[in-house]
Amino acid sequence: MLREDVTEAIRAAVFEELAAVGFARMSIEGIARRAGVGKTAVYRRWKSKLALVLDLITAVAAEGAPAPDTGSLHGDVRALLEVAAAALSHPVASQVVPDLLVEAARHPEIADAVRGALLDGRQGVAARIVRAAAERGELPEGADPDRALDLVLGPLYWRLAVVRTPVPDGYLDDLARSAIAALTA
Amino acid sequence: MLREDVTEAIRAAVFEELAAVGFARMSIEGIARRAGVGKTAVYRRWKSKLALVLDLITAVAAEGAPAPDTGSLHGDVRALLEVAAAALSHPVASQVVPDLLVEAARHPEIADAVRGALLDGRQGVAARIVRAAAERGELPEGADPDRALDLVLGPLYWRLAVVRTPVPDGYLDDLARSAIAALTA
The missing domain is CATH 1.10.10.60 (Homeodomain-like)
Known part of the structure; x- marks a missing residue:
């Protein structure tokens, strides 16, 4: 070789x-x-x-994931969910990510690397989506991107990586609609 | 001894x-x-x-957790979040639960036991909350309890067990309001 x-x-x-x-x-x-x-x-x-x-x-972190830029909050949230669902449904990622998160709680070096690879990228994407939505008047000025990430990715992570039960047809569409209602509540 | x-x-x-x-x-x-x-x-x-x-x-599963019965969907969701936040903030639980979920993906016996201990109980609680809310007209008849659990506990689990960043004051109140907006979207 x-x-x-x-x-x-x-x-x-x-x-x-x-x-x-x-x-x-x-x-x-x-x-x-x-x-x-x-x-x-x-x-x-x-x-x-x-x-x-x-x-x-x-x-993996360096590969990054570009922020979706569909021109609407619904489109951007839907695109973010699509990417995350594909990643979480991948057999390797769905095993490796939760495992590394468990190790992260014991090894500060792993915590930093996992944070850099998984969370900083997502947080950056969320910040850009939230800022664009605020500029379009779809979200209030100064909306919190961390809260947005909790409300958008939390339910998906829970379902695909914790409960691990199959999702019904149209689940991502429903989740995008629900997350936007939550964001604007 | x-x-x-x-x-x-x-x-x-x-x-x-x-x-x-x-x-x-x-x-x-x-x-x-x-x-x-x-x-x-x-x-x-x-x-x-x-x-x-x-x-x-x-x-642990046998101890169970009774379904909150506060008379309103907001009260019930807030109470469910309170119990879950206390459990997930506990140093032992916040380490042990994600670890066992990782093992669950490799050992069907652990998967069954974890499902019985952590999820069936929560799903039962969610089913009772959703049914009571539907009877009061706060949610449509036949609302899906699994979807409710995704929307209520997902953001909290993501924040406390995955991202592990401190939550701002009033976070659970905000989450209860957001989750109900998501549920009724």
Whole structure:
């Protein structure tokens, strides 16, 4: 394998191991086995599984997600829900994200990285959506983007990552309408 | 120690160990050490850490939480948020619940027990609140209790268990008002 291919194989193996066994049980041995490389190939690149996971989360964060700009609050909220639902329905993400959030409560470095990768991006997107809506007069000036995120993503996260029951047809449309009613209450 | 005191000490130790190291890393040794008892005292009562945790979750479920009955949808939603916020702000619960939800995705037995302990109770409470509100004409007949739970508890869980940022004064009042606007949208 080329050096870049080895790095890529290790990265893919980490996500798969995280999903399969979780951060606590994950080992460098398990990652190397799944990637089809030797342990030293992993240790040459990252000094520990924590360093490895932090590096991966940071890379995901860098990809970012652009703020939707549909011209209406409903359109923007609907688009944000669509992206989040796709992410949360992905088998790897739906396992890895809640697991890392649990670890975040014990490891400040993971907390910072997860916050950077998952929350700062979302908060930035929410801030832009809320500001655009305020400029159009759809939300009051100075509306709180954190509150907006709670009301828009909270119900979706609860349903897809906590309760994990199937959502009925039209659920995202209904949620967008409900969230906007909540935002403007 | 009396036999009942030993059992109680083990139960308390399990919650503390779950909060401190999580289900994956928790061992019968660690539990016994924290409880100040021998390993055999644990094994005499429960055959594995999975059996132990399942038994504890089931006991918590049995305690249940009565449905609030304040006479108004706003009062009931506010009361439900109050109980959930207290539970999620508890250091043990805010660590143990997300951890067990992660394990639930890997162990069907944990999924069933967690569902029984955390969700069935909440869903029952939501069903009673929604039914009472429909009888008073505050919600349409046949309103979906699962949707109500998504809209009421989702934002709170997101804020307290995922984002983990402090909530401003009056947050629960605001959330109750927002959730009702969402419910009736």
